[in-house]
Amino acid sequence: MPPRQIPLTPLQHTSGRQAATCEFRCGNACAQPVPNRSDNPYFGDVVAASATRRAVVTTGLTAAVLGTGATLLPESAAAATTGGRQGSAAAAAEELEGRRRRPRAKAPFGFTAIEPQPAGTDELDVPDGFSWHAIIAWGDPLFRGTPRFDVDRQSASAQRRQFGYNCDYVGLLPTRNPHRAVLVVNHEYTNDNLMFEGYTGPDSLTDDQLEIIQAAHGMSVVEVRRRNGTSGWTYVQGARLNRRIHTGTRFTFDGPGAGSDLLRTSADPDGTSSLGTLNNCAGGTTPWGTVLSGEENFNQYFVEPGTGTAEQTAAWERYGIAGSTGRGWERIDPRFDLGQEPNEANRLGWVVEIDPLDPHSTPVKHTAMGRFKHEGANVTVDDDGSVVAYMGDDERFDYMYKFVSHRRYRKGNSWRARRHNKQLLSSGDLYVARFTGDGAQDRVNDGTGEWIPLVVDNRSKVPGMNVEEVLVHTRLAADKVGPTKMDRPEDVEVNPVNGRVYAALTNNSRRTAAEIDEANPRPDNRHGHVLEITPTRGEHVRSTFSWKLVLIAGDPDDPGTYFNGYDRSEVSSISCPDNVAFDGEGNLWIATDGNALGDADGMYLMPLEGREKGHLQRFLSVPAYAECCGPLITFDQRSVLAAIQHPGESDAATYASPASLFPYKGDPCPRPGVVEVRPDRRKRTRDRRRGHGRGRRQGDQSQR
Numbered sequence: 001m002p003p004r005q006i007p008l009t010p011l012q013h014t015s016g017r018q019a020a021t022c023e024f025r026c027g028n029a030c031a032q033p034v035p036n037r038s039d040n041p042y043f044g045d046v047v048a049a050s051a052t053r054r055a056v057v058t059t060g061l062t063a064a065v066l067g068t069g070a071t072l073l074p075e076s077a078a079a080a081t082t083g084g085r086q087g088s089a090a091a092a093a094e095e096l097e098g099r100r101r102r103p104r105a106k107a108p109f110g111f112t113a114i115e116p117q118p119a120g121t122d123e124l125d126v127p128d129g130f131s132w133h134a135i136i137a138w139g140d141p142l143f144r145g146t147p148r149f150d151v152d153r154q155s156a157s158a159q160r161r162q163f164g165y166n167c168d169y170v171g172l173l174p175t176r177n178p179h180r181a182v183l184v185v186n187h188e189y190t191n192d193n194l195m196f197e198g199y200t201g202p203d204s205l206t207d208d209q210l211e212i213i214q215a216a217h218g219m220s221v222v223e224v225r226r227r228n229g230t231s232g233w234t235y236v237q238g239a240r241l242n243r244r245i246h247t248g249t250r251f252t253f254d255g256p257g258a259g260s261d262l263l264r265t266s267a268d269p270d271g272t273s274s275l276g277t278l279n280n281c282a283g284g285t286t287p288w289g290t291v292l293s294g295e296e297n298f299n300q301y302f303v304e305p306g307t308g309t310a311e312q313t314a315a316w317e318r319y320g321i322a323g324s325t326g327r328g329w330e331r332i333d334p335r336f337d338l339g340q341e342p343n344e345a346n347r348l349g350w351v352v353e354i355d356p357l358d359p360h361s362t363p364v365k366h367t368a369m370g371r372f373k374h375e376g377a378n379v380t381v382d383d384d385g386s387v388v389a390y391m392g393d394d395e396r397f398d399y400m401y402k403f404v405s406h407r408r409y410r411k412g413n414s415w416r417a418r419r420h421n422k423q424l425l426s427s428g429d430l431y432v433a434r435f436t437g438d439g440a441q442d443r444v445n446d447g448t449g450e451w452i453p454l455v456v457d458n459r460s461k462v463p464g465m466n467v468e469e470v471l472v473h474t475r476l477a478a479d480k481v482g483p484t485k486m487d488r489p490e491d492v493e494v495n496p497v498n499g500r501v502y503a504a505l506t507n508n509s510r511r512t513a514a515e516i517d518e519a520n521p522r523p524d525n526r527h528g529h530v531l532e533i534t535p536t537r538g539e540h541v542r543s544t545f546s547w548k549l550v551l552i553a554g555d556p557d558d559p560g561t562y563f564n565g566y567d568r569s570e571v572s573s574i575s576c577p578d579n580v581a582f583d584g585e586g587n588l589w590i591a592t593d594g595n596a597l598g599d600a601d602g603m604y605l606m607p608l609e610g611r612e613k614g615h616l617q618r619f620l621s622v623p624a625y626a627e628c629c630g631p632l633i634t635f636d637q638r639s640v641l642a643a644i645q646h647p648g649e650s651d652a653a654t655y656a657s658p659a660s661l662f663p664y665k666g667d668p669c670p671r672p673g674v675v676e677v678r679p680d681r682r683k684r685t686r687d688r689r690r691g692h693g694r695g696r697r698q699g700d701q702s703q704r
Helices: 019-026 043-049 075-081 089-101 207-216 310-318 415-421 467-472 474-479 681-690
Strands: 056-058 062-065 130-137 167-174 180-187 218-225 243-245 250-254 273-275 280-285 291-295 351-354 364-366 378-381 386-392 396-398 400-408 428-437 446-456 489-494 501-505 529-535 544-552 577-582 588-592 602-606 617-621 627-633 640-645 673-679
Touching: 130 180, 130 218, 167 291, 167 640, 167 673, 180 280, 280 378, 280 489, 310 474, 378 489, 386 489, 386 501, 446 467, 446 474, 467 474, 489 577, 501 577, 529 577, 577 627, 588 627, 602 627, 617 640
Parallel strands: 167 280, 167 627, 250 364
Antiparallel strands: 056 062, 130 673, 167 180, 180 218, 218 243, 250 273, 280 291, 291 351, 351 364, 378 386, 386 400, 400 428, 428 446, 446 544, 489 501, 501 529, 529 544, 577 588, 588 602, 602 617, 627 640, 640 673
């Protein structure tokens, strides 16, 4: 029987994503009711109710009068700000060509910004003077005796010993040997239609195929090596630290929520351990050499029976589980049927910590850090030794959080210090953020904020909820204390050079003109923005801060965009910031997901200080329909790593007719993986002589 295309939900997808991405990534979250139905006032409501009724400015030339819902934008600027491209393919093509004709930006950083390429172009593009190679990709064997990848001969037993599917977070930990390191990667979800021939939906999958899909989720730990400081990283099959974490890996719960009635199941009546981690998105590396990973869109894997208690139903609705029909996993694993195991969903949505340097260690789920759709978690050590973690809840109108440890960090790499530090996230205080704008006078989107306590000194600060309820149902708890509803807060990280915090807010097409505020200044926000937080007196433990938007993304020709004050005529276009990272000089690197301008996603550099502050430049463009994840500037500052997630994730793509063949090694299917980009001028010269251009796709380019 000829293969059929995936039966995608007939919906209008408002971002640059394909419908297939929405189907497999998050269970069509954008088409579902917004889970946050709390009546928390938007900042705009508060201002409108005040006597002054101050206007809030979208930096640049964009302004909105709060309380009336009227926007003071020229019609053309309003269309650009909301992602409008005049509604026709011809107009879209004209706009794209216009961006390509923009004069080339200055190149003070050792590269000239590359031009945008259409989202369907199956090339990985990097600047002149750089080259890229794939370090590892889906199916590569991690252990001795593991079979090589063969898309036509997959098995669950092999997949549990091979590199997993879609990659998001990328971490690289140094070792005592400067030419060896440990690579840690999340495997967020799978594209079932590209993995198996004849896929028409979950019911078309065999039990064996479902087991393969489960095994492809989770995380991989892989040793990598290089010949010298100028050569690229390659992975080492059979290395001592190699490890696959999947849906059958045992985790333990720690913190105040461990043992809660809300975590108990028939397989774990004590509520202290669980199997597997799912939909792991971003993450972070700790100062003590472990890796944190965030469990994000776990809701889509469960079948919701619609017959739970009032408390269960409220939680299922708030976490986007209500009405879920699952991925078919309940057929082989009853824990994914909430009618049989109503608490199983409570065992996902946590920050997990793994020790890449100990392959026999048991990963931990930290209940003290709260449960929501974690994009990730990143920590910093404050001056008093407290460890502070910042986190985003990746959902429209959800919140940003902060965790402060009770115990203090111990310096050093001794086993005693490391054992102590691995307990730091087990006990601490949890807060949620409220942002207040300072009005239009300074023509900048900025203001002050406060961290509202949820749990302090192991005591609940939320009326009507105990500590366990606050930590397991953190979204419901936060709703009660009035934080600011944000535009999909994703990766939140501390800049190690200037000590400030940067949050990627990807988009929010559901925000109306009446709901805008100074921290989320655009209605129908298709392109997102980046927010900078400056802790009071530079101390992250403090409960107050100041903030500013340093990037309002979109087409630079749109006067509503903002690049930290830099000339918009000299910057690259950018849409949907997702992940952030920093190099040794404190420059901001941004990876995007879901470009709503029609361009391929990619990686960008934006300085935060000096003459070039705000000079955003496109550094990398990913293959057809892929997402750029990571990013990571290696610890020696010699190269950049990126995860190429869901290449070929086109609505029209199938197993038999792929839209991408990344990483171009002769396989008949796309294989998500991790790439390294590094300076290589001699190779660039050879490539140009051979007609390969600027380091684009390499390897076998034949089609199936």
